[in-house]
Amino acid sequence: MHRTWAIIERELRRFRKSPMMIVMSMIFPLLQLIVLGYAFGGNVKHLKLAIVDQDGGVPAVKIKELATAVSAGARTLDLVDYTDQGRAMTDLRNGVVNGVLTIPPDFSRRSLTGSDPRVALISDNTDTFVSATMAGTVGSVVAALNAPAAPVRVQGVAGLDVVEVYPYVPYIQYLLPGSITMSIFMMVMIGGGIIFIDDKARGLHEGYLVTPITKLELVAGFNISGTIKAVLAGACIMVLGSLIAGVPSPLDPIRLLRMLIVVALTAFSLISLMFLLMVRVTDPLMPRMMFGLLNTVLYFPSGAVYPQAGFPGWMKVIAAVDPFTYAVHAFKSLLLKNTGFNAIAGDVLFLFVFSAIAMTAATALFKRTL
Amino acid sequence: MTQDLPNAIDVRAIVKTFGDFTAVDHISFAVKDGEIFGLLGPNGAGKSTLIRMMVTLLPPTEGTALINGFDVVAKADDVRRSIGVIPQAMTSDLELSVEENLLIFAKLYGVPREKRNRLITELLEAVELTQWRDKPVKNLSGGMRRRVEIARGLVHEPRVFFLDEPTTGLDPVSRTAVWGMLQKIKSQRDLTVLITTHYMDEADKLCDRIAIVDHGKLVVLDSPAALKASIPGRDPASVTLDDVFVHYTGRDLRDALQEPSAQDSPFVMRR
Numbered sequence: 001m002h003r004t005w006a007i008i009e010r011e012l013r014r015f016r017k018s019p020m021m022i023v024m025s026m027i028f029p030l031l032q033l034i035v036l037g038y039a040f041g042g043n044v045k046h047l048k049l050a051i052v053d054q055d056g057g058v059p060a061v062k063i064k065e066l067a068t069a070v071s072a073g074a075r076t077l078d079l080v081d082y083t084d085q086g087r088a089m090t091d092l093r094n095g096v097v098n099g100v101l102t103i104p105p106d107f108s109r110r111s112l113t114g115s116d117p118r119v120a121l122i123s124d125n126t127d128t129f130v131s132a133t134m135a136g137t138v139g140s141v142v143a144a145l146n147a148p149a150a151p152v153r154v155q156g157v158a159g160l161d162v163v164e165v166y167p168y169v170p171y172i173q174y175l176l177p178g179s180i181t182m183s184i185f186m187m188v189m190i191g192g193g194i195i196f197i198d199d200k201a202r203g204l205h206e207g208y209l210v211t212p213i214t215k216l217e218l219v220a221g222f223n224i225s226g227t228i229k230a231v232l233a234g235a236c237i238m239v240l241g242s243l244i245a246g247v248p249s250p251l252d253p254i255r256l257l258r259m260l261i262v263v264a265l266t267a268f269s270l271i272s273l274m275f276l277l278m279v280r281v282t283d284p285l286m287p288r289m290m291f292g293l294l295n296t297v298l299y300f301p302s303g304a305v306y307p308q309a310g311f312p313g314w315m316k317v318i319a320a321v322d323p324f325t326y327a328v329h330a331f332k333s334l335l336l337k338n339t340g341f342n343a344i345a346g347d348v349l350f351l352f353v354f355s356a357i358a359m360t361a362a363t364a365l366f367k368r369t370l
Numbered sequence: 371m372t373q374d375l376p377n378a379i380d381v382r383a384i385v386k387t388f389g390d391f392t393a394v395d396h397i398s399f400a401v402k403d404g405e406i407f408g409l410l411g412p413n414g415a416g417k418s419t420l421i422r423m424m425v426t427l428l429p430p431t432e433g434t435a436l437i438n439g440f441d442v443v444a445k446a447d448d449v450r451r452s453i454g455v456i457p458q459a460m461t462s463d464l465e466l467s468v469e470e471n472l473l474i475f476a477k478l479y480g481v482p483r484e485k486r487n488r489l490i491t492e493l494l495e496a497v498e499l500t501q502w503r504d505k506p507v508k509n510l511s512g513g514m515r516r517r518v519e520i521a522r523g524l525v526h527e528p529r530v531f532f533l534d535e536p537t538t539g540l541d542p543v544s545r546t547a548v549w550g551m552l553q554k555i556k557s558q559r560d561l562t563v564l565i566t567t568h569y570m571d572e573a574d575k576l577c578d579r580i581a582i583v584d585h586g587k588l589v590v591l592d593s594p595a596a597l598k599a600s601i602p603g604r605d606p607a608s609v610t611l612d613d614v615f616v617h618y619t620g621r622d623l624r625d626a627l628q629e630p631s632a633q634d635s636p637f638v639m640r641r
Contacts (some may be wrong), residue, residue: 006477013474014465017506203459207522210425210455211478212447370427 003213007221008228015191015229025190025233026240029183033241036305037172044133048097049077050088057108059145063119066141067101076137092124099123099134169336172245177331178304180237180259181266181324185298187233188270192226193278193287201284209368219279219363223271230267235260247335258334258341265351266327272358273323279365298324326350378403378438378530378562379424385432386419393419395586396433401562401579403529408577409566410611412619416586417566418458421534424564425455438529451479454523458534460515464508468499468518471507472525479526493521496558497551513544517551524555533565537572545569549576570611580611584619 015021051067053060064079071077080097082088088100102120110117121138123131199205208218238259242250249255277294278287301308301315302324311319319325330347333339341348379401386394394416401407411417422428424435426446434441440448462471469490476486494500497517502510507518516536523531533552537545549572556563567573573580574594581591590597598609601617 002480003478006474009477010463010466010470010474013470014463017465202461203457204461204463206427206455206457206459207461207475208478209427210450210453210457211475212450212480213478369429370422 001217003211003217004221004224007208007213007218008225011222011225012228014195015225021191022187022229022233022236025187026183026236028186029179029237030240030244032182033172033175033179033237034244037170037175037245040171040175043074043076044129045075046078047076047099047130047134047137048080049134049138050080050082050091050097050100052082052085052088052100052102054085054105055103055107057111059108059111059117060103063101063103063141063145066144067138070137070141074137076133089122092122095124098127098130099138101138166337167248170246173247173336174332175305176241176245176247177328177335178299178302178324179241180234180263180331181302181304181327182295182299183237184230184234184263184267184327185270185295185324187230188226188267188274189287189291189294191229191233192222192271193274193290194284196222196275196278197281197284197287200282206370209370215366215368216363219275219359219366223268223275223359223362226271226274227264227267230271231260231264234263234267238263242335249338252338255334255338259331262327262330262334262344262348262351265348265355266323266330269323269327269351269355269358272355272362276358276362276365279362280367298322301325302328304328323351323354326354376403376439377401377436378405379407379564380436381420381424381433382435383433384420384423384430384435386416386423386428387431392586394423394430397583397586397588398433399581399588399591401564403562404560405578406556406563406565406576408573408580409564409583410568410570410573410580410615411566411583415583415619417583418534419586420583421532421564421566425453425532426450427457451526452529454526454528454531456516456519456523456531456533456536458538460519462507462515462518462522465506467504467506468494468510468521469503471518472522475522476525481526489525489527490521493524496555497521511544513540513547516540516544516548520548520551520555524559524561527559529560530562530564533563535566535568537567537569545572552576570615574611582615582618589618 049067051064053064067077067079071079082091082100085100085102088097088102091097092100100120100122102122104118104120107117107119119142121135123134125131238256239250277290281287297318300306301311301319301322303319304324308316308319308325326347330344330351333343333347337343377400379399381397381399383396383398384394385392385396397416397420409417409420419428423430424437424442426442426449429443434443436442437449438452440452442449463474466474472490472493473486476490481489491500494503497520499514499517499521502514507515510518520533520536523533536552537548540548552563553576555561563576565573565576577594579591579593580597582589582597590600592600594611595606597611597614599606601609601613604613
């Protein structure tokens with residue numbers, strides 16, 4: 001065990017002399033949190049909607065008034081009046097407007113006679129977020145038009161009251177669990193994988209291999225020192241990210257303690273995975289190349305940026321064995337729901353078992369000779 | 371001088387092949403306790419492969435070697451505890467200080483806490499780096515870095531010391547300084563030294579006996595004086611080890627394939 005501590009001591013002494021490493025491992029996740037959080041977090045506004053009123057009757061004017069009310073209030077829509085349908089369609093295709101709402105010539109007559117009056121929304125569906133927002137907004141305008149002038153005494157249709165269990169969660173808070181996991185991963189790659197292979201390529205490992213250190217002591221030394229470095233990075237993002245994202249009670253000591261335990265387990269599982277992947281690698285370019293690959297394969301299927309319920313089957317399989325998935329779920333539970341350990345017992349168990357398997361496999365594959 | 375002493379190193383018909391290529395071909399020799407033994411040979415002759423097998427970095431394909439009586443395959447950890455190794459590549463940590471480098475290796479070898487500081491202080495004095503003990507290795511010259519490695523290799527008081535081309539890349543002044551350090555340390559300790567080198571003057575000055583290896587085979591083994599005397603038709607007083615080397619290995623330029631080493635890496639530190 002004293003040899004394992006010697007490896008840990010060496011790695012941490014080096015780490016202390018390279019503060020840039022911890023800064024570098026935090027810059028990307030913090031930037032990602034801020035940029036993605038604010039880029040995706042806001043409501044879509046100022047969508048240009050062309051209105052082609054071919055009718056001119058009272059119901060048509062009422063639709064335009066309701067749409068104008070939306071544009072004045074929520075500012076989701078900016079209305080542009082068109083008299084020529086063809087011109088409006090050309091502008092839609094050229095990106096001048098985001099949608100065209102056509103009120104056909106017989107709309108008022110059909111409305112007044114109750115014979116299925118319809119308006120048409122033609123939207124640019126190359127941007128699904130924009131087209132979905134526009135369809136939803138125009139849909140609410142039409143629903144408001146259809147609402148009875150005076151409420152009926154006894155409602156004949158079922159209604160839905162939505163009660164949210166937790167306060168509103170902005171997207172930046174939704175992203176924070178993924179950013180904490182990403183900062184741990186960055187440190188695992190920079191402070192663990194890349195340094196490990198660079199040291200090997202420089203011949204530094206020859207120095208270790210001529211000592212009586214065992215494979216397990218060596219792998220454990222690298223894993224524990226890598227875990228300590230990654231915990232430092234993860235803990236920094238945990239606190240800084242909570243403050244930036246506006247998580248309620250960001251410094252709650254009980255939650256911080258629980259978070260720290262998950263940070264440590266996540267760090268250990270990711271460093272064990274990294275050593276398993278790197279244990280036979282000698283080319284210094286390999287960990288750099290794998291960095292981007294692993295980032296994509298581990299981060300995006302984890303549910304950090306998009307709910308896993310929307311994934312195809314093959315991606316759900318990747319997500320099921322991805323340690324990021326369990327780390328992100330545990331951080332979400334603790335950060336956004338302020339749960340106890342009961343809610344994350346499965347995540348903790350998975351990360352622990354995953355670490356044990358990966359470290360055992362890495363030790364078995366480690367070559368004690370050149 | 372060392373006739374009756376036990377063997378510190380006993381290499382027995384050792385072979386190493388890489389695929390179809392035989393790097394070391396049935397080499398046998400013994401080094402007596404306390405001897406300084408030189409291993410010479412052209413580039414790609416198999417010296418480094420041979421030394422790597424003796425220090426347990428490479429498993430032999432056939433044969434074996436006993437170091438301090440321990441088999442390099444069956445008792446590898448006992449071998450490792452009893453030897454000090456300076457590999458060809460620079461293996462000190464550049465970011466750490468001189469003292470930290472020694473301290474980490476003292477801990478890796480399990481040197482007791484109470485002995486550690488005394489040993490490190492003695493070794494730094496021996497290699498004349500006491501005043502640089504707190505300085506990062508990256509701030510030292512190539513010769514000083516080599517002296518750090520020598521001190522590091524001796525921090526657990528090994529009985530056999532392996533040095534693989536310890537002065538390659540050093541300027542003549544630094545080289546002479548390293549030789550001086552080695553001789554001084556050798557005179558103070560019960561130490562057997564096996565050294566590989568390209569520098570004939572180094573071998574001539576330091577070594578009690580010299581083995582010349584070529585094409586993976588042991589060509590000749592004797593004392594420097596006897597090797598010089600073995601050159602036919604020449605006055606031994608006028609013969610140098612360079613002459614001996616050329617006599618036994620020929621003048622052909624060697625183009626040999628070899629296993630890539632740490633020094634071939636684009637990320638290697640230059641000494």
